[in-house]
Amino acid sequence: MTASKTPDDHSPEGPNLDADSSRKRPTINDIARLAGVSKKTVSRVINQSPSVRDETRERIEAVIAEHGYEPDPQARGLAFRRSFLIGMIYDNPNPQYVVNMQQGLLDGMKGSGFELVVHPCDRASPHFLTDLRTFIERQRLYGVVVTPSVSEDERVGRLLREIGCEYIRIASVQLDDPDRMIVGRDRLGAHQAAKHITELGHTRIAFISGPDTFRSSHERRGGFEDGLNEAGLKLEPNFVANAAYTFETGLTAAEELLKLSPRPTAIFCGNDEMAAGALQAARRAGLNVPADLTVIGFDDFQIASRVWPPLTTIRIPTREVGRMAALKLIAGGQEPRELKAEPERIAPSLVVRESSGPPPSK
Amino acid sequence: MTASKTPDDHSPEGPNLDADSSRKRPTINDIARLAGVSKKTVSRVINQSPSVRDETRERIEAVIAEHGYEPDPQARGLAFRRSFLIGMIYDNPNPQYVVNMQQGLLDGMKGSGFELVVHPCDRASPHFLTDLRTFIERQRLYGVVVTPSVSEDERVGRLLREIGCEYIRIASVQLDDPDRMIVGRDRLGAHQAAKHITELGHTRIAFISGPDTFRSSHERRGGFEDGLNEAGLKLEPNFVANAAYTFETGLTAAEELLKLSPRPTAIFCGNDEMAAGALQAARRAGLNVPADLTVIGFDDFQIASRVWPPLTTIRIPTREVGRMAALKLIAGGQEPRELKAEPERIAPSLVVRESSGPPPSK
DNA sequence: CTGAAAGCGCTTACAG
DNA sequence: CTGAAAGCGCTTACAG
Numbered sequence: 001m002t003a004s005k006t007p008d009d010h011s012p013e014g015p016n017l018d019a020d021s022s023r024k025r026p027t028i029n030d031i032a033r034l035a036g037v038s039k040k041t042v043s044r045v046i047n048q049s050p051s052v053r054d055e056t057r058e059r060i061e062a063v064i065a066e067h068g069y070e071p072d073p074q075a076r077g078l079a080f081r082r083s084f085l086i087g088m089i090y091d092n093p094n095p096q097y098v099v100n101m102q103q104g105l106l107d108g109m110k111g112s113g114f115e116l117v118v119h120p121c122d123r124a125s126p127h128f129l130t131d132l133r134t135f136i137e138r139q140r141l142y143g144v145v146v147t148p149s150v151s152e153d154e155r156v157g158r159l160l161r162e163i164g165c166e167y168i169r170i171a172s173v174q175l176d177d178p179d180r181m182i183v184g185r186d187r188l189g190a191h192q193a194a195k196h197i198t199e200l201g202h203t204r205i206a207f208i209s210g211p212d213t214f215r216s217s218h219e220r221r222g223g224f225e226d227g228l229n230e231a232g233l234k235l236e237p238n239f240v241a242n243a244a245y246t247f248e249t250g251l252t253a254a255e256e257l258l259k260l261s262p263r264p265t266a267i268f269c270g271n272d273e274m275a276a277g278a279l280q281a282a283r284r285a286g287l288n289v290p291a292d293l294t295v296i297g298f299d300d301f302q303i304a305s306r307v308w309p310p311l312t313t314i315r316i317p318t319r320e321v322g323r324m325a326a327l328k329l330i331a332g333g334q335e336p337r338e339l340k341a342e343p344e345r346i347a348p349s350l351v352v353r354e355s356s357g358p359p360p361s362k
Numbered sequence: 363m364t365a366s367k368t369p370d371d372h373s374p375e376g377p378n379l380d381a382d383s384s385r386k387r388p389t390i391n392d393i394a395r396l397a398g399v400s401k402k403t404v405s406r407v408i409n410q411s412p413s414v415r416d417e418t419r420e421r422i423e424a425v426i427a428e429h430g431y432e433p434d435p436q437a438r439g440l441a442f443r444r445s446f447l448i449g450m451i452y453d454n455p456n457p458q459y460v461v462n463m464q465q466g467l468l469d470g471m472k473g474s475g476f477e478l479v480v481h482p483c484d485r486a487s488p489h490f491l492t493d494l495r496t497f498i499e500r501q502r503l504y505g506v507v508v509t510p511s512v513s514e515d516e517r518v519g520r521l522l523r524e525i526g527c528e529y530i531r532i533a534s535v536q537l538d539d540p541d542r543m544i545v546g547r548d549r550l551g552a553h554q555a556a557k558h559i560t561e562l563g564h565t566r567i568a569f570i571s572g573p574d575t576f577r578s579s580h581e582r583r584g585g586f587e588d589g590l591n592e593a594g595l596k597l598e599p600n601f602v603a604n605a606a607y608t609f610e611t612g613l614t615a616a617e618e619l620l621k622l623s624p625r626p627t628a629i630f631c632g633n634d635e636m637a638a639g640a641l642q643a644a645r646r647a648g649l650n651v652p653a654d655l656t657v658i659g660f661d662d663f664q665i666a667s668r669v670w671p672p673l674t675t676i677r678i679p680t681r682e683v684g685r686m687a688a689l690k691l692i693a694g695g696q697e698p699r700e701l702k703a704e705p706e707r708i709a710p711s712l713v714v715r716e717s718s719g720p721p722p723s724k
Numbered sequence: 725c726t727g728a729a730a731g732c733g734c735t736t737a738c739a740g
Numbered sequence: 741c742t743g744a745a746a747g748c749g750c751t752t753a754c755a756g
Contacts, residue, residue, distance in 0.1 A: 025499065027733055038743045043735065051741055070500050074439045075733030078748050083436055085479075095461035095664070102480060115501060117447075117477045118464060137387065138432050139477060247668055276668045283670060302457070303668055306609055306638045308645060389749055400727045405751065413725055437749030440732050 026067045035063045046071050073113065077140065085117045086329065087136065087144040089156075093245075094273065096301040097318060101147055101170075104322020112330055114142060123150055123213075129159055136165050143167055143329045145322070149214045151175075168329045170321060172219040179333030182325045182346070186216050187223030189314040189348030190268070193296050194227020196312070196350055197266045202294060202359045206239040206264035208253045208274050214245065220270050220298060239264055243274050250274025254281035258293075265293060265359035272297035272304045275311050279355070290357035300351050309354035321346050388429045397425045408433050435475065439502065447479045448691065449498065449506040451518075455607075456635065458663040459680060463509055463532075466684020474692055476504060485512055485575075491521055498527050505529055505691045507684070511576045513537075530691045532683060534581040541695030544687045544708070548578050549585030551676040551710030552630070555658050556589020558674070558712055559628045564656060564721045568601040568626035570615045570636050576607065582632050582660060601626055605636050612636025616643035620655075627655060627721035634659035634666045637673050641717070652719035662713050671716035683708050 028046075032039040037060060044052045045060045052060075063069075077083040088105055092098060098120075105116055119135055121128060136144065143166035150156055151169040157176055160167045169176055172186040197205055207224055210217035225235045241257050243249035250269055257264055258281060269275035275297030279289060287293045289309055297304055300315035324346060327336040339345065390408075394401040399422060406414045407422045414422075425431075439445040450467055454460060460482075467478055481497055483490060498506065505528030512518055513531040519538055522529045531538055534548040559567055569586055572579035587597045603619050605611035612631055619626055620643060631637035637659030641651060649655045651671055659666055662677035686708060689698040701707065 029733080039734080040736095040743055041741090044742085047735085053741060056741080070496070072440070072733055073501065074436050074445055075748090076735075077436045078434070078440055078750085079733080079735035081735095081748070085477075095457045098461050099457035103482065106480070106482065115447075115479045115497075117479055118468070120465065120468065134432070135477075139435060247664075273668075280670065302609075303665060306635075306642075306665055306669060308642065308670060391749080401750080402727055402752095403725090406726085409751085415725060418725080434749055437732090438751075440734085441749080441751035443732070443751095 026069045028069075028071065031060065031063050031067065031069050034067070035060045081140060082142055083140045084114050085139055085141050086114050086326070087117050087119050087139070087141045089119050089121060089132065089144050089146045089150055091121055091123055091150045092147055094271075094299075094301065096303075097147075097299075100318040101322040104319035104324075105145055105326045107319065108323040108326025109330070114330065117141070119144075121150060123153060129155055132156070133159060133163060136160075137163060141165060145170065145325045145329060148172070148216060152215045166329060166332070168325045168333075170325055172216040175215075177333075178335075179328075182321060182328065184216070184219075184316070184321065185347050186219040186316075187226070189298060189316065190220040190223030191227040192348065192350045193268050193298070193314055194224045194231070196352070196356065197268060197294065197296065198228065198231035198233060200266075200294065200356060200358050202266040203233060204239070204262060204264045204266070204359075205233065205235070206241065206257045206267045207235060208241050208243050208250055208257070208267060208269045208278065210270035210274070211242075211244040217245075217270055224268055243270070243277075245271050245273060247273045247277045247280075250277025251281050252277075254278035255285070258282065258285045258287065266296070266356075267293065268296045268298075270298055272299045272301050272311060272313055275313065275355075276303055276307050279307055279309075279311075289355050292360055294356040294359070296356055304351075305353070312353045312356035313351050314348045315351045316348050317346055388431045390431075390433065393422065393425050393429065393431050396429070397422045435477075443502065444504055445502045446476050447501055447503050448476050448688070449479050449481050449501070449503045451481050451483060451494065451506050451508045451512055453483055453485055453512045454509055456633075456661075456663065458665075459509075459661070462680035463684040466681035466686075467507060467688045469681065470685040470688025471692070476692065479503070481506075483512060485515060491517055494518070495521060495525060498522075499525060503527060507532065507687045507691060510534070510578060514577045528691060528694070530687045530695075532687055534578040537577075539695075540697075541690075544683060544690065546578070546581075546678070546683065547709050548581040548678075549588070551660060551678065552582040552585030553589040554710065554712045555630050555660070555676055556586045556593070558714070558718065559630060559656065559658065560590065560593035560595060562628075562656065562718060562720050564628040565595060566601070566624060566626045566628070566721075567595065567597070568603065568619045568629045569597060570603050570605050570612055570619070570629060570631045570640065572605065572607040572632035572636070574604075579607075579632055586630055605632070605639075607633050607635060609635045609639045609642075612639025613643050614639075616640035617647070620644065620647045620649065628658070628718075629655065630658045630660075632660055634661045634663050634673060634675055637675065637717075638665055638669050641669055641671075641673075651717050654722055656718040656721070658718055666713075667715070674715045674718035675713050676710045677713045678710050679708055 028039045028042050032042045042060055045057055073084040090098060145168045147170045151171045167180060168182060169180060170182045172184045174183050209221055228235050241253035243253040267278050269278055275295050278295045282289050282293050289295055297311045297313035300313045304311040304313045324336050324339050390401045390404050394404045404422055407419055435446040507530045509532045513533045529542060530544060531542060532544045534546040536545050571583055590597050603615035605615040629640050631640055637657050640657045644651050644655050651657055659673045659675035662675045666673040666675045686698050686701050
């Protein structure tokens with residue numbers, strides 16, 4: 001054991017959990033005594049009750065600051081019957097999504113005193129709902145943020161309401177009270193992709209869809225179709241392939257599309273992973289991207305700029321979405337000011353790289 | 363703390379926390395009453411105290427099971443002066459590493475009643491240590507798992523010991539008591555890479571290193587050099603380039619190496635991200651991988667199989683490492699039986715894909 | 725082997 | 741505007 005030992009530290013040696021707590025952290029009782037008030041009044045200051053005389057409040061705040069007092073969240077939680085933990089409930093298999101979302105939630109929780117507890121889950125498990133319930137009730141979670149595709153499960157919404165757990169669902173469609181949701185703008189993003197492709201002059205345009213179990217699959221397809229229609233084009237049924245947001249399924253789906261004759265000159269993929277698979281399929285088919293084939297992704301995760309050629313894609317500000325979700329949860333469902341003032345901050349945007357170009361001239 | 367809704371908020375609308383709580387969850391008092399014992403005895407059963415008569419224990423366990431009683435972690439934590447939360451402290455920028463590690467920790471914590479609180483941090487921040495201390499002390503964390511590169515910071519080890527927080531450091535070198543560490547086998551992995559490359563017949567072999575701030579950079583280099591030496595080769599200083607574990611720095615470093623004359627016929631990269639960058643550099647230089655150049659990565663993250671050609675790399679079982687770390691932390695530093703019996707479960711292994719081959723014959 | 729009392733550090737409900 | 745009492749659901753220390 002190195003470092004600072006205080007005079008009253010009589011511990012013999014080794015990491016003893018109790019002995020080493022240098023100067024014990026002050027409690028509400030210490031602050032009350034030092035400020036010459038009851039602990040209830042200190043409690044009022046902590047909880048920002050308006051009914052405290054300014055002078056009293058200032059005196060207490062000074063003592064709190066001087067001693068670096070921080071209320072114990074466990075004791076508060078016990079008395080409140082509710083912890084200061086926020087859960088992130090997710091089943092999205094993409095690590096980049098998960099990390100960006102966590103980071104965003106953490107951004108939004110910063111300085112609030114809340115902490116983030118992560119809870120991946122499996123919607124297909126038979127214990128899914130009971131596990132979720134146990135997790136939330138046992139920890140008496142302050143609230144949860146739920147991301148796709150779990151967020152789209154109506155059983156989850158019902159459960160959360162039934163046990164009275166505050167929540168924010170993140171999804172690409174309005175599935176619940178607006179107070180309880182952050183709605184993504186997937187349609188808009190897919191629309192931008194369609195616009196880009198048609199403006200390049202493509203007419204034989206294909207789409208690789210994500211799995212039916214994600215609402216975003218449908219939204220992205222819908223937005224894409226709308227965009228094509230605006231350009232006077234249709235999404236031909238045989239130019240639509242179903243995949244599952246993974247690299248492998250994207251690869252297979254693209255292989256099928258490229259066997260068609262005439263084959264598409266552009267493929268819009270429901271996410272970057274599938275687009276990376278499509279790039280692989282093009283290579284195997286001896287096609288040059290973008291000279292022979294335009295490939296476009298969705299998400300703008302790291303992989304988009306790592307593959308060759310770097311992917312033109314639709315960027316979703318996942319971290320910012322997470323930040324907004326956390327702020328909204330903490331505010332009890334109130335739309336964050338920033339988001340109200342500038343809804344565009346969670347809007348998708350087109351990122352043009354090297355995988356898109358005009359159709360082959362022949 | 364943004365106090366938004368308090369428990370006695372009897373607002374007519376919206377999710378009322380109290381109204382919906384169907385049947386209240388039983389407490390230790392309920393169980394004690396129903397079992398005809400004192401709550402202290404129930405507490406003994408919960409905490410697996412040996413001094414309870416078998417008959418009594420069974421009776422109590424039956425009541426617990428019947429009512430689905432679960433002790434409140436907040437109340438337990440308050441009495442224990444220690445929560446049932448485990449923190450993951452990290453600053454690794456790779457999302458895949460973070461998610462795999464989290465998943466592994468969760469695997470190891472499963473059924474233990476602990477929950478995982480995530481805490482990314484920035485070693486370079488001036489508040490780094492105070493923030494960390496505040497986080498741990500305020501939440502009275504049961505313990506923490508620290509990953510590279512924060513885990514390699516001696517200030518962190520000192521702090522943790524000083525405040526008496528249980529911890530496991532994950533690193534590529536033994537930096538602490540064996541009870542407090544999970545040591546990775548990076549040297550072995552790099553050695554395997556060297557063996558593979560030399561067996562293919564290469565002699566002009568380069569290395570792209572990670573940043574000095576990660577011990578793994580040095581270990582991987584060391585293991586690689588050892589492997590080359592065994593084959594009677596040396597790692598030439600001008601064939602070593604320094605990068606920072608990122609795609610961009612890997613790209614730049616590889617460009618420099620490929621300008622040399624004669625240029626290397628194989629490059630071993632400290633991780634997959636840099637190897638992806640090296641692949642990009644080769645393409646820009648008009649070189650074919652693996653015909654003109656062998657490129658090898660380290661980690662076997664998803665990106666390794668997404669790039670073209672798919673990367674030969676060294677697989678690290680990150681998730682398993684995480685699981686072992688959690689088990690060890692919960693066991694108070696005792697090596698998990700599984701790991702003792704089979705240390706190889708956290709050993710690296712060579713994964714041969716398409717980015718490696720014999721050197722060009724010319 | 726078992727229990728009654730006190731306490732962990734907060735808050736609610738009730739007074740004044 | 742402020743406080744004394746009781747309580748949140750557990751555990752420790754002390755008895756027996």
